Amino acid sequence: MPIHSKRGETLSHSPIRVLMPFAQATKAKGNHVYHLNIGQPDIPTPLEALEAIRKNNETIIQYGPSEGLPSLREKVANYYESLDCKISSNDVFVTTGASEAIIFALFACCDEFDEVIIPEPFYANYLGFAHTSSIKIEPVPSSLEEEFALPSVIKFEELITSKTKAILLCNPGNPTGCLYSKEELTELIKLVKKYDLYLIVDEVYREFCYDEDFTSVLSFPDVNENVIVIDSISKVFSACGARIGFLVTRNVEIQKVVEKYAQLRLCPPYYGQKLAEVCYDYALEYIQAAKAEYAIRREVLYKGLSAIEGVKCYLPKAAFYNMTALPVEDANHFCKWLLTDFTYDQKTVMLAPGSGFYMHKVYGLNQVRIAYILNQHDLEQATYCLKLALDQYRNL
Numbered sequence: 001m002p003i004h005s006k007r008g009e010t011l012s013h014s015p016i017r018v019l020m021p022f023a024q025a026t027k028a029k030g031n032h033v034y035h036l037n038i039g040q041p042d043i044p045t046p047l048e049a050l051e052a053i054r055k056n057n058e059t060i061i062q063y064g065p066s067e068g069l070p071s072l073r074e075k076v077a078n079y080y081e082s083l084d085c086k087i088s089s090n091d092v093f094v095t096t097g098a099s100e101a102i103i104f105a106l107f108a109c110c111d112e113f114d115e116v117i118i119p120e121p122f123y124a125n126y127l128g129f130a131h132t133s134s135i136k137i138e139p140v141p142s143s144l145e146e147e148f149a150l151p152s153v154i155k156f157e158e159l160i161t162s163k164t165k166a167i168l169l170c171n172p173g174n175p176t177g178c179l180y181s182k183e184e185l186t187e188l189i190k191l192v193k194k195y196d197l198y199l200i201v202d203e204v205y206r207e208f209c210y211d212e213d214f215t216s217v218l219s220f221p222d223v224n225e226n227v228i229v230i231d232s233i234s235k236v237f238s239a240c241g242a243r244i245g246f247l248v249t250r251n252v253e254i255q256k257v258v259e260k261y262a263q264l265r266l267c268p269p270y271y272g273q274k275l276a277e278v279c280y281d282y283a284l285e286y287i288q289a290a291k292a293e294y295a296i297r298r299e300v301l302y303k304g305l306s307a308i309e310g311v312k313c314y315l316p317k318a319a320f321y322n323m324t325a326l327p328v329e330d331a332n333h334f335c336k337w338l339l340t341d342f343t344y345d346q347k348t349v350m351l352a353p354g355s356g357f358y359m360h361k362v363y364g365l366n367q368v369r370i371a372y373i374l375n376q377h378d379l380e381q382a383t384y385c386l387k388l389a390l391d392q393y394r395n396l
Contacts, residue, residue: 014124022339023350031343034382037352041238041373043293046286049278053271061270066262068094069273075280076246085218091250093258094268098204098232098245099125105228105247106133108257109198114165117156121357121364123174139359144325147314148176153187166198172205175357175369176323177316182215192226202230205319207287210295212317224250236287237279242272294320297372297379304383308390322370323354327390331368334393342389349382
């Protein structure tokens with residue numbers, strides 16, 4: 001038989017979805033699974049946007065512009081005004097989710113075997129995108145003990161070589177819930193300008209900052225050639241399945257390259273773009289309500305985790321994730337065991353094993369990423385379920 005590619009063989013599974021077959025199997029037995037493994041909010045998508053899709057009377061869904069619908073690009077540019085970011089609609093490319101925006105950014109900035117520096121732990125799919133792009137990730141370790149604070153600029157600078165092309169950040173952080181300050185970003189911008197690097201920042205969680213203000217890298221002056229921002233409607237408008245993201249940059253040469261990649265996949269999803277347009281019409285009120293709800297959930301999860309013996313956690317500053325250390329040696333085994341061998345009152349919990357968010361897997365062996373995307377009652381039930389599971393697991 002034909003032999004499949006080595007590239008596909010060596011690509012890692014997503015830690016967020018790798019255990020889904022076991023979750024489906026336990027559901028088939030009549031058990032309920034509290035999904036804390038994936039950032040899929042349970043807050044409804046804006047009703048006005050859903051209604052606009054229902055009332056859409058197009059008779060032919062035609063190809064659209066490769067860079068996205070002009071009306072949506074204009075609304076995104078106007079939205080950035082609220083972040084003190086002066087951009088034009090020409091600086092906005094609509095993509096099929098933030099995932100495609102990340103791929104476009106890597107393809108536009110890097111050649112084969114170039115290097116990108118990323119604070120570790122990082123969003124697991126960055127590793128897959130780099131793998132398929134033949135780009136090498138150079139991780140800068142951060143620690144749970146320091147609540148995954150941004151490593152010093154010195155640590156970044158130590159990793160810069162002739163092959164380094166970019167620094168990639170997720171701010172606010174996935175999987176950590178960290179938030180990088182304006183002062184920290186200022187130092188990184190000095191660094192990328194010093195070495196003539198790109199600074200790619202995934203800002204999809206920017207609206208969910210609870211204790212401090214968010215600063216977009218697009219708000220800094222004199223970084224037009226260096227900065228690329230990744231954005232999405234998935235989390236902020238609870239519209240993950242719409243698959244609408246954005247790549248935003250003022251770098252004209254990068255824009256020209258991104259346009260070529262955008263043309264290769266023809267155009268982003270029509271209905272997703274139409275839904276996004278209406279979301280931005282109602283953004284302020286919707287986002288305020290969603291942020292208030294996540295702030296409450298953050299406290300509920302932190303309180304629940306803090307009450308479990310042996311668990312090490314922290315109060316995240318932003319996003320809706322908590323990277324937590326459990327009193328287990330192998331979180332991968334424990335997370336699978338939760339789905340195959342444990343139930344309480346026909347309920348169990350699904351978590352994302354932490355090692356999948358690290359380049360160096362040994363660092364996250366006892367960690368899990370927990371997404372506080374369920375309502376308060378379900379979060380309380382899920383953390384209680386987790387407590388009972390850990391008690392039982394210790395006695396195996």
